[in-house]
Amino acid sequence: MATNVSIFPGSESSESTMPQSRASGPAVEIGIPSATWRMLASQVRTEPLPSNLDAAFDTARGYIARLKYRTGSYLARAKRVLALDPLYLKLADSDLRQKAFDLRALFRTGKDKPRDLLHAMAIIREVAYRKREEKHYLVQVAGALAMTDGCIAEMATGEGKTLTAVLAATIFGWRGKGCHVLTVNDYLAKRDAELMAPVYEFLGLSVSSISGDFKPDQRRAAYRADITYCTNKEVCADFLRDRLALGRTKDLSGALLGKMLYGAGTDKLVMRGLAAAIVDEADSILVDEAVTPLIISGEAPNEEQVEAFKQAADVSSRMVQQKHYTVNHRYREVELTDEGFHYVMDLTEGLGGVWNGARRAEELVTQALTAREFYLKGKQYVVAKGVPSGGAEACDPDEPKVVIVDEFTGRLMPDRTWREGLHQAIEAKEQIHINPPKDTYARLSFQRFFRSYRTLAGMTGTGLEARREFWQIYHLPVVLIPTNKPNIRRNHKDVVFATEDAKYKAIVREIQRLHMTGQPILIGTRSVKHSERLSEMLQALGLDHQVLNAVRHAEEAQIVAGAGAMHRITVATNMAGRGTDIKLARGVREIGGLAVLAAERNETKRVDRQLFGRAARQGDPGRAQAYVCLEDELLQRNTPRLVRLFRALCGKSDKPLHNPFLTLLFHRAQSKAQRMARSQRKMVLTTDDWLDESLGFAGTE
């Protein structure tokens, strides 16, 4: 799968929104030549991952880094920041602003001392209080301090990460080279930028946000702001487009020569280098989604190929499983049998074109079969009309499209396409218009992109599990920041069932039971299909509920925000509405806070924790429990043999199963899935390294 971005950003959007740049005060005019230079200097880092003994040494360094970046020391420094509070509490606005500007000048020159950082934090804190009436807690300051050191701060959900980011972003912004605050979606970028703009403004910083429909000019302006809120996709795409604009010579001298000779080149750039970034939800952006490469592509009409996909779909529909092909569920693969191969050869004889070659024919048919066997409407994709895509391609809004559903979030991903013709095979299967595969112009995995930042910091609710990976790939230490108030969430033991039916029945019973008490309930499912199934069951019982999947981010956030109301039932795919807190309505706290039910365990423990973390935020009460069954996809895919054994042992009873080994089974399935994902991510990076080394004649990527 790849995220596709059109080469012409915002070409489809009709209205041109001005960038949310609010530059004010005596902001220093950004020196464009140096910005250009920095952009040119931001090479995609080609340093390969260390191997063998070097890797062991690097891991050892990671362990040592844990000693250096300790939670305790950040908390101690944060206490000193809080102790500075009286100094600035009484200052007049103008004096405070002057102090801030003095510090900005200091940070700009890079001559700041450690204690200046503490004072700066204290000032920002005071400003945040005056402008937003929110004062950073001790733990928030500690988290921000960790981030200024280039760490990942693990802060629980609902601990005010948006506000925390302001502290660190201001420091990076003052350095004058720009700071990107990366959020999960455009809506959050816009919301956060607007929310925090008064604070930044007061501190002498311009702030802007970028959304998918921005035109290059708007983007350029937005990047010129000191602090830019945007999504990882946008920033990476802009970076790639800039590199495309530079042509094959991307180094400084080459670009300058080009400018002298042809007079063009650097003027088209929109970015000004990758100086610093604060990544919100760092684990999902830097780890889970990081392997999906971002691709800049353009149209490449190819009638013959489109026809071939149709023919392949036709051929595949005549084939019989086991007889003509075998299906491997574990690796999600289809393989032709000898008979199937000859069958294909017979059927395609005389079709000509690509069907002349046996290899290509086998490939096409296998792909069509894969599309049929493993890509199910409603699960991996939906066929929808007029889904707007951020990349805004030239497409008829009434034309039905295959839209990928994100497996993690259950969200529609109109920008994404599957690779290697699979997307077309699915379109052919659905008998809708086939968009021919596009030509790739540039391609970059987020992993590599983020490695190119000079300073990278992040925040996440769940970073510890991925600690090793953060270090290996980004050299980011993870610092665990405690919650402001002790967490009193009750985590109940998983309830295990033999069958899915039994599981869902039990979930509904539990919902009914909790609903009677008035407690708000959030049910997390792993796919759109499951959330719909649950919704139908609730509907049948006449239970009023909200379903969260595949809607606009803004509405999503509203629904999520309202999920804490009395008697509310919300069915959501796992990470829907991330970034928005579920605030408890009045009276809910007394009856036990939000109850989170997971309808399945996820591939990684982190995602489980993220879901559970939605309950009991900021010292509220809450409960969390997972309902799982032996038919869950997690087990089917990762421990197929063991689960068969357990299913034989446990029978088909509707009652919850009690077997101490079941916990182990789920644990094993999860760790196996995580291991596989991890090695896959590492492989992506190694492959990139190899390509870089051996394709040196093709210039840098």
Next chain:
Amino acid sequence: MAIERPTFHESWYRVAELHPRLRSTVQISRQHFRAQPWHVVQDHTNNAFFRLAEPAYRFIGLLDGKRSVAEAWKLTNDQLGDDAPTQGEVIQLLGQLYTANLLQAEVPADTHTLFLRYKKRRSREISSYLMNIMFARVPLVDPDAFLEKWLVLLGWIFSPVGFVVWAILIAGGCYAISGVPNWPSQLASSAGGLLSPDNLIFLYIAFACIKACHEMGHAISCKKFGKQSGTGGEVHTIGIMFLIFTPVPYVDASSSWALTNKFHRAIVGAAGMWVELAIASIAAMVWAHTGTDSPVHAFAYNVMFVAGFSTILFNANPLLRYDGYYILSDLLEIPNLGQRSKDYVFYLVKKYIWNVRFARNPAYSVAEQGWLFAYAIASFLMRVIVSFGIMFYLANVLNGALIILAAAMGVAAIITWVLMPIGKFLHYLATDSELARVRTRAIATTSIFTAAVLIGLGAIPLPDRARAQGVVEPADLRELFAETDGFVTGTPALALKPARDGLDMPYAEAATTLISAKNPELEAQLAGLRADKEYYRIRRDVEAVKDPAHAQQDQSQMNADDEQIKMLQERIAGLQLKSPIAGALVLPDLESKQHAYLSRGDSVGLVAGLDHFIIRAAALNELAGPLATEANRTVEIRVQGRPDILLSGRIKQILPAGSDRLPSAALGYQIGGEFNTATDDRQGTKTVENFFEIRIDDLKLVNAPKDVKTHNAYLDAHKLPLFPGQRVVVRFSFHKKPLAAQAWTALLQLFQRKFHF
């Protein structure tokens, strides 16, 4: 997707619009391997090579700097269909050609990666240098211009004319050797002196000179055929290789790989030996026509040995990575034979044991598979043998402080040849993506195999045996002494016949007279006494009536005389030397003793009983220690020279004190035994090291060929086909112990012996 060679590749866009081409200095030559055309891409400026298969060549051939990669790829696809390289393969191919410095594109190369690559290559070179420290190479000069000049003069060597001259030389050499009387033993007897300290320097000089000629042979032939076929055949490096720390010249004739004719490549490979054998022939003629004492003769022998024997043993051996290997590889038309044979065996494991999908078969045809498999097995065995050989050689040759060097080299060898491959294999097993699906299976089978080997070595007790040499001796051995002084008058022993065929000692039954002698004095005394007795008898008879008292006196006189006569008679009987027992006789110098005077107590010889043999074996400390406690009393015995005869026996006694006198010179080094004897000892029985004597009795015949069993004359009373004085090998068996424990003990003993701890 379950497709072995997917057509498309996601990184295609990076190369699609490029217009690369081979560098202008690159030359391509076509070769055929097993009827398949291949194309060798060669760059004379940096001596880089690359071998392209036909489809890849078709693609590369289309890249002229004007066509883009995408266009060339499309054309290739149109032409070749399924055989055309896929996008992934094209990317890999371009990458490899670029890494081999054979490709250039219109874009300036990424300098950063260029430097990284350079660094990587350097570090690889250094590490391979360190890995092969036993074969370290130091390049010295570029002989190309020199060869260019001398080619005119020397090129004819590798032509038909040269071959005729060479053949005549070889024939001459053989003829010269065959002219030497008794030449096989002549040749063999001098071999012992080769490694003696005073010869080593000559040996080395001969070695270095010959190897220099050898290398020049490669260089000249490479140059000659290179020029002839137009591929250049440049030779740019000549240097010194430290072959196990011994400097030897070497030459880099790798440009012969580009030669199109396989026989030319084979001749380049054989050129060194060609030259050496010619030299050996000349040396043979010299050796045959010089006197045995002259230094020229000795030197010629050295040359002959190095150029003839060592060449055939090492250079011609295709299982070692010397000339023979390359010749074989060229003649079989299997380039890179060694690596690919390893790959092939590994492929078999991957495919049939691990069930890896899409495992790539390195063989292109069935016949090739056979060759690869056979070569892999043979070269593996050879490698093991050579490794052990080198180890033992070093352990034997080096002493004292130098043994530390040997130990260090041993450790280095273990690291590079054992530990690193194991480490690499484990890394592969744990991380390689190829095994992603079958990892459990791969790890399981590997573990089972390893466990089986470890259990086999470490847990299953195996017979632990040791051997010692011994000699057969009669259990009953009597020395013959002269009992009475006398002159020898007859030697009937000389007329005795041996007891059975094959035994050259005369055999005597018990009480057979062996030597008769005479002692006139005793005879005179006897006659005197007898006369004396007669006198008293007559006097007694006369006195009997006259004076009975006197008669009584005479009677007692007579009795005393009788006693004396009896004694004398016994002494005279002692002059007839009789064998006390039945047995074989050892009577040295018996002929010369005719008429000689033998004093009483003089030793005349031995008589050995042939109906009861024992074996006296000698064992060194290491063996004698465990023998006393751990060994089975029953031992196996084989007669040296007759391995088909098996006997058994029992250890009767292990003499408690060490000794330095061998039971027989037969065990000493001087006459072919295994014990080093002191050089100043004439008898050849005084050993350098102390040993313990073991006596073995109760000998029984276990197994023997029919001819030995039925041929009664061959057997003694106990039906044992043994002769006294015969050398036998005694095999002791200890309590069963796992192989690992046995090896550990042996290693400890070796160290103990070398370091005396």
